Amino acid sequence: MSNTNRKKELSRRMRVRFWILTLICFAVITLLSLGFYLIYYNIPFQETDSMNPEAEALAEEIDAIRLGNNNQKELERMNSAYRGLSSRQKAQITKERYEKLQEAMILEKHLEETGEGFTVLDKSKNGFDLNLSLNADMRLKHSDGRTVFEGQAALDGAAEQKAFDSLLCGNRSFTIEAEINPNGFGYNYGEMNMIASKGDNCMAVRISNQTVYFYIKNTQGEWIGEEQQLSRAQMNDWIHMAAIYDGSNITVYLEGSRPKTTQNAGTFCASGYPFSIGFCPETGRVSECSIRSIRVYDQALTEEELDRGVYGPDHESVVLWYDFGDYICPGSDTEAKGIRSYVSLVKAVPGEKMRLRAEPVPFYASGTVLYQSDSEDVAAVSEDGVLTAFAPGTAMLSARIAGTDIHTEFQVTVKESFFSLRSAADWIAGRLLGIAALCLALCMTGIVLVQRRQMICCLAGLSDAVASIGESNGEAKLPPVLGDMQTMLLAKEDSFRQKEAAIRDVEKKKNDMVVYLAHDLKTPIASLIGYLTLMEAEPEISPKLQRRYTKIALKSAYRLNDLIDEFFEIARFNISHMALAYSEINLTKLLEQMVSEFEPMFAKKGLDCRLDVPEHVMLACDADKLVRVFDNLLKNAINYSFHNTEILIAVSEGDTVVFTCTNHGKTIPAEKLAHLFEQFFRLDSARSPETGGLGLGLAIARQIVEAHHGEIYAESQNDEICFTVTLPRER
Numbered sequence: 001m002s003n004t005n006r007k008k009e010l011s012r013r014m015r016v017r018f019w020i021l022t023l024i025c026f027a028v029i030t031l032l033s034l035g036f037y038l039i040y041y042n043i044p045f046q047e048t049d050s051m052n053p054e055a056e057a058l059a060e061e062i063d064a065i066r067l068g069n070n071n072q073k074e075l076e077r078m079n080s081a082y083r084g085l086s087s088r089q090k091a092q093i094t095k096e097r098y099e100k101l102q103e104a105m106i107l108e109k110h111l112e113e114t115g116e117g118f119t120v121l122d123k124s125k126n127g128f129d130l131n132l133s134l135n136a137d138m139r140l141k142h143s144d145g146r147t148v149f150e151g152q153a154a155l156d157g158a159a160e161q162k163a164f165d166s167l168l169c170g171n172r173s174f175t176i177e178a179e180i181n182p183n184g185f186g187y188n189y190g191e192m193n194m195i196a197s198k199g200d201n202c203m204a205v206r207i208s209n210q211t212v213y214f215y216i217k218n219t220q221g222e223w224i225g226e227e228q229q230l231s232r233a234q235m236n237d238w239i240h241m242a243a244i245y246d247g248s249n250i251t252v253y254l255e256g257s258r259p260k261t262t263q264n265a266g267t268f269c270a271s272g273y274p275f276s277i278g279f280c281p282e283t284g285r286v287s288e289c290s291i292r293s294i295r296v297y298d299q300a301l302t303e304e305e306l307d308r309g310v311y312g313p314d315h316e317s318v319v320l321w322y323d324f325g326d327y328i329c330p331g332s333d334t335e336a337k338g339i340r341s342y343v344s345l346v347k348a349v350p351g352e353k354m355r356l357r358a359e360p361v362p363f364y365a366s367g368t369v370l371y372q373s374d375s376e377d378v379a380a381v382s383e384d385g386v387l388t389a390f391a392p393g394t395a396m397l398s399a400r401i402a403g404t405d406i407h408t409e410f411q412v413t414v415k416e417s418f419f420s421l422r423s424a425a426d427w428i429a430g431r432l433l434g435i436a437a438l439c440l441a442l443c444m445t446g447i448v449l450v451q452r453r454q455m456i457c458c459l460a461g462l463s464d465a466v467a468s469i470g471e472s473n474g475e476a477k478l479p480p481v482l483g484d485m486q487t488m489l490l491a492k493e494d495s496f497r498q499k500e501a502a503i504r505d506v507e508k509k510k511n512d513m514v515v516y517l518a519h520d521l522k523t524p525i526a527s528l529i530g531y532l533t534l535m536e537a538e539p540e541i542s543p544k545l546q547r548r549y550t551k552i553a554l555k556s557a558y559r560l561n562d563l564i565d566e567f568f569e570i571a572r573f574n575i576s577h578m579a580l581a582y583s584e585i586n587l588t589k590l591l592e593q594m595v596s597e598f599e600p601m602f603a604k605k606g607l608d609c610r611l612d613v614p615e616h617v618m619l620a621c622d623a624d625k626l627v628r629v630f631d632n633l634l635k636n637a638i639n640y641s642f643h644n645t646e647i648l649i650a651v652s653e654g655d656t657v658v659f660t661c662t663n664h665g666k667t668i669p670a671e672k673l674a675h676l677f678e679q680f681f682r683l684d685s686a687r688s689p690e691t692g693g694l695g696l697g698l699a700i701a702r703q704i705v706e707a708h709h710g711e712i713y714a715e716s717q718n719d720e721i722c723f724t725v726t727l728p729r730e731r
Contacts (some may be wrong), residue, residue, distance in 0.1 A: 055089040055266065058082060062097045063357075065104045067118060067140040067147070067364045067538040103362040107332060116330045118364075122151070123313030123321040128160050130322065140324060141290075142359055146368045147325040148181075148290040152279035155320075161274055163319060167298055169197050169270035171247040174319075175297040177514045182207050182541065185288035193287035196243070196294065199273030199282035206280075206290065210235060214243035214252045226262040238292065244299035244412045261302050262563040278320075296320040327366050335369045336360035336401050339408045342505045346391035346397070356385040358408065362624050367401040371451070374398075379412045389414045410562045443698065455610030475646045528556045573694075580622040580707055581730050587617040587657065591630065591649060594686050598634055606644040613651040620731045629712075630659075632697035633723050637663040658712075659725040668716035676714050677702040 032105055053101065067077075083092065090098070111117055118140055119553040120130040130153055132138045138151045167174055176196050179702070186208040193207040203216045207230070215225035230239070245268065251261040263338035271282075278287040278296055296319040297311065307309065313321040327336055338361035348354065362365050371381045375395035381387045387397070392414050400407035450643045522561055535541060595609050602609050619626075637647050646665040652658045668676070677698045705712040710727040 013371070033647075041521075050317075052089050052092060055085060055092040058085070059093050059097055062093070062101050065100065065363070067142075071177070072105070072108045072112060075101065075108055078104055079105065092625070094342055099341070099361075100359075100363045103364070105328075107362070107364055110332060112403050114331055118327050118329050118334075119718070120322055120324055120327045122321065123316065123326065124318040125316075127162060128155055128163075128320055130155075140327065146292055147327070147360045147366060148292050149278070149322075150287075152286055153278065154274045154276045154281055156274040164198065164275035164296075165270065165272070167296075167319060168203055168275065169268050171267050173245060173247050173298065174298040175242055175299065175301040175306075176205060176294070177240075177242040177297070177301070178205075178294045179238060179292040179530050181236050181238050181290040181292075182230075183288055183290060184236045192283075192287075193289045194279045194287045195289060195291070197273075197282075197285075199271040199279040200280055201282065202269055202271030202273065207235075211240075211610075212241055212252055212254065214250055214593070215264060216245065216250060217269040219269050220266060221269070221394075222266070224250065224262060224265040226250050226252045227316055228254050228257060230254075234526070240306075242301065242306055244300045247680075251300075253303060253306055255307065260404045266590055266596055291324060293323045294320070295322070313568060324366055325366055325426075329364065332364070332365060334366045336365040336404060336406055337362065339369065339399055339401055339406050341399060341410055344410050346387065347388070347409065348412060348414050350389055350391055350414060352389045354387050356381065356387055356397070358385070359408075360401055367404065368614055369399055372398050372400075373412075378567070378631050387412065391402040396600055421600075423709070429470060446449075483614055490557065519632050525556075525560065528560070531556075555667070558571050580625065582620055582622060584618055584620050585623045585626075587619045587651065587659075588613050590617055590623070591651070594627070594630055594634065595649065598638070601635075601638050605638065607638065607639060607641055607647055608645075609647045609649065611649050613649065614653060617651055617653060617657060619727065619729060620706055621659055621727065622704075629701040629704050629725065630661075633661045633725075634721070636697065637661055637721070640665040642719075655729070657727050657729055660722055662720060662722040664719055665721050667719055668714070668721060673716055677712070 008087075058078060061078055080100060081558070082093065082101065107307060111709070118132045119142075122128040122130070130138075132140065138149070138153050139482055140147050140149060142148075155161075166172070182193055187210050195205040195207065196205040201217055205212075205214050207213070208228050212230060213225055214227070215223050217223050228241075231561075242251075242253040244251040244259075248265060249261050249263050250265045251259050253259045272279045273295075273686075278289070278291065279285060295319045298319050299317045301311070309556075311318060319365070335405055337359055340361045340363070341356075341358040346354070346356070356371060358369050358371075360369065370383045371387075371521065372383075373379055373381045373395050374397075376390075377392065378391055378393035378395040379387055379389045379397070381397055385399075387588045389412070395412050395414075396409055397405050398409045430442070486550045489531070531553045535549050545636065591611060591613055595611060598609065601607075639645060641663040642665055648660075648662045650660045650662075678719060702712050705725055708727055710725060712723070712725045715722045715724070
């Protein structure tokens with residue numbers, strides 16, 4: 001028998017032994033596992049505290065019931081689901097939750113019949129009460145034992161409009177104080193958690209990118225802002241903050257941090273938009289914050305005054321005073337009659353943390369629940385109900401409604417962790433599987449030892465072949481047993497070379513483009529310096545000549561701004577992260593608006609833009625990013641169209657939405673058509689102010705369309721160019 005045949009026979013025998021031993025181990029493991037399974041699930045273990053999934057889902061729905069604005073049909077569905085549960089499942093949900101469900105049904109029926117709702121009382125002299133009746137955008141809910149506001153509210157009554165129009169303008173001093181919880185939104189990304197606003201052209205207080213912002217627009221049309229950075233813990237906790245304007249300077253105050261001030265912000269720009277809480281009425285930016293209170297003063301409060309809280313709601317400087325736990329519901333008694341807790345006994349181990357849950361009775365009663373422990377050494381509890389177990393023992397916890405004698409008590413028992421019967425069974429099961437795995441590992445180790453020499457020979461041959469691939473241009477030979485690996489290595493090497501060449505090509509194009517841009521910067525800068533120098537050197541220059549010089553300098557400044565924007569475009573493309581924010585848009589309205597905005601550019605070349613779009617084409621997409629796609633396509637169509645021709649924009653509907661943009665221009669050669677969507681590729685060999693872009697527009701458009709799971713391509717023949725974008729109708 002030859003050496004080759006001997007090696008093959010040895011390999012075959014090792015494979016047979018390996019599979020025989022593997023099957024034996026598998027059979028043993030299966031039998032042991034089956035036996036243990038039968039024992040494990042037939043021992044009468046003590047019932048655990050885990051909740052049935054059906055009961056747990058219903059309990060979560062009941063816990064999530066808010067103050068008013070609940071759907072009567074949903075409440076009836078929950079009630080029907082509860083009646084269909086077993087006695088054990090009902091016990092897991094607890095009678096306290098059932099009572100809450102009944103209260104919610106009674107309240108909702110009352111709200112639907114009367115059309116009334118909750119009203120948050122303004123404690124100031126103005127009485128700007130906030131009515132939440134049947135308004136899905138405004139809601140109250142319990143959070144950490146307190147009633148908070150979520151959503152958006154515009155104070156658009158005549159009295160409110162007059163008061164805030166008078167206060168938030170000119171150089172009138174004011175302070176907006178709030179206690180908020182960002183709920184983690186706006187941490188390291190840019191959600192606009194609006195706290196208070198009077199329109200984007202006036203004033204805004206918001207949280208985004210882990211920062212509190214206070215911005216005003218002065219009468220020169222400039223946005224002047226101040227900001228305070230927040231920690232990650234603050235982004236998920238309650239923050240006492242204030243935005244202060246003293247007639248000239250703006251300040252951001254955070255309790256526990258040194259206030260930050262921007263000097264000489266200027267005179268405040270007036271706005272006709274209403275003062276709004278939780279959103280901006282001009283931009284539509286909304287809030288994910290929870291708000292406990294918001295107050296407005298007609299003077300700039302100091303850090304000491306804010307720290308001490310020296311102003312009361314009846315102070316003459318108070319314009320608005322909302323404590324969202326202070327509300328009424330006409331026809332319903334919102335005074336607490338008792339307190340409801342969902343636990344009577346808490347078990348914990350040292351170091352464990354948990355959140356307790358108690359609320360007023362009825363659940364829509366106003367008031368704040370505060371917690372307290374009689375033995376801080378055993379277990380401590382924060383006022384908002386976070387329990388921390390410290391040492392073995394027993395402690396009594398109390399939950400009470402602030403300002404009343406209504407309270408309840410429950411016991412917490414802290415014990416060292418120990419093995420229960422089920423834990424012991426789990427421990428044994430874990431070792432049993434480990435022993436079986438060890439047996440299998442020993443079998444495989446034996447096979448590896450037997451085949452060790454063959455493996456070493458193969459690895460040595462592989463090492464020699466890999467080392468020689470570069471020297472012999474990929475023609476090195478591996479041992480026959482590794483023939484498939486040789487094919488794979490050669491294919492990978494070829495792929496890497498192609499990718500490396502592509503990367504070098506893109507980098508060269510980008511570097512060339514940067515050199516061109518840097519060179520182009522010199523021309524507008526030289527023009528600016530030249531004409532400004534002339535104007536400085538000739539103080540008696542004629543008005544006509546002065547206007548001419550100014551016009552030329554301004555044109556150069558605009559060109560310089562465009563070049564700088566191109567630099568930013570290169571940087572932004574290299575670091576872009578395509579995160580989509582989906583919403584449903586009316587594509588027809590969007591395209592009509594864009595065509596209207598491009599009218600001056602169409603007129604400049606005598607172009608006629610025709611829309612062939614069905615009415616009300618609805619599409620789920622990231623509107624801002626899709627606008628960028630259509631913007632690039634329209635600009636390309638304008639730049640590369642013959643004068644006095646037509647641009648046709650058409651949309652068709654089906655399983656997908658198909659957008660086409662067709663213009664009449666010089667036919668794009670097939671060899672260039674295939675590269676249109678590559679980075680830094682340009683049809684023009686020379687740059688010009690009219691069509692000399694970076695070659696990034698179509699590459700970015702393709703990236704956006706593909707992120708939407710769509711397709712973009714171009715066709716060109718007979719002096720006609722057509723770009724097609726296909727997008728799914730839904731996300």
